[in-house]
Amino acid sequence: MELLPFFEWAETSFLGYIGKTYGGVYATFGQSIHLMSLAVLGGTVLVTDLRLLGVIMKDVPSEVVADQAHKWFRIALAFILATGIFMAAAVAQRMYYNDFFWAKMSALLVGIIFVFAIKRPLLKGNHADIQPWLLKLVAVASILIWFSVAATGRWIGFS
Numbered sequence: 001m002e003l004l005p006f007f008e009w010a011e012t013s014f015l016g017y018i019g020k021t022y023g024g025v026y027a028t029f030g031q032s033i034h035l036m037s038l039a040v041l042g043g044t045v046l047v048t049d050l051r052l053l054g055v056i057m058k059d060v061p062s063e064v065v066a067d068q069a070h071k072w073f074r075i076a077l078a079f080i081l082a083t084g085i086f087m088a089a090a091v092a093q094r095m096y097y098n099d100f101f102w103a104k105m106s107a108l109l110v111g112i113i114f115v116f117a118i119k120r121p122l123l124k125g126n127h128a129d130i131q132p133w134l135l136k137l138v139a140v141a142s143i144l145i146w147f148s149v150a151a152t153g154r155w156i157g158f159s
Helices: 004-012 014-021 023-052 062-090 092-096 099-123 132-158
Strands: none
Touching (some): 004 014, 004 092, 014 023, 014 062
């Protein structure tokens, strides 16, 4: 499937026009909210995974940490996706030709699938019923996946 026409359209869309024409809107509603949402998402991932690894918050049940963090994870992810679409629309054709953009989108897709198909279903139950090695494996995999998303996203700016 050829995606270039979609990216050409996105850059000429209303979102692309606003992002290119009004730098203050782009910086405020795009970049700043995107970065704050990334910080919240990263925080939820780390607090959950470090708790599963037994590094932090040992006095709080891991079920409580995972449930509370996941609520904020979903909110942050929604803001990340919305602001990411807005920001990408302003420079859509440049993103189309950027290998790191595609790497980030692939890593992001893997991260979303991992959270909603593996991690969240596993952690919904009583963690005492789950093998400790499995909880630790999920935590390490999660940290690695989301670090990959962050690293590839950062490299978009360098390329």
